[in-house]
Amino acid sequence: MTTATSTxxxxxxxxxxxxLAEQRDLLLITVRGVTDAQAWQRTTVSELTLGGIVxxxxxxxxxxxxxxxxxxxxLPDGMLDTGQYHMGAQDSLASLLESYATAASGLADVVRTNPDLGRKVLLPTTxxxxxxxIHWPVRRILLHLIRETAQHAGHADIIRETLDGASTTAQR
Known part of the structure; x- marks a missing residue:
């Protein structure tokens, strides 16, 4: 991986x-071939859906x-938005995946331009x-995102398997 200047x-x-990219890839494998209707569908007692996770x-x-x-x-916009867990009627899985790719690219740019992962950041009050x-080093924020993505990739795998029998392992 390199920055825009090839450093x-x-x-x-x-x-x-x-x-983090590896965990994202597992999620993307899980949602491969899913329709918008399937991405919106709940398959467990949980409110989570594939689209909502993305x-x-x-x-x-x-x-x-x-x-x-x-x-x-x-507190950044969207941090406390409970709607972030739901796929809206106006959403398509393709648009959610595009938004996810854009967010991932933006985060990577932030990390690339941050020379010190030990730099502590003041967290918002929630x-x-x-x-x-509370102050976290940038490193801990990345570790948190890796854990969060892995956890939700596992949730997605369960939802997908319940939905149509497919699993991340079978789709690789």
């Missing part, structure tokens, strides 16, 4: 971005990229935050 990324940057992960990558860039502790300010 190689530091090893840690490349490793973390690569690990929408949520795209929102998450945009929100965390903004937090890394600003580090101002302000209803679930402790009263004292």
């Amino acid at each position: 190689p990324l530091p090893e840690e940057h490349a490793e973390l971005l690569g690990a 929408r949520h992960l795209a929102t998450g990558e945009r929100v965390w990229a903004r937090i890394v860039v600003t580090g101002d502790g302000e 209803p679930w935050s402790p009263p004292e300010p």
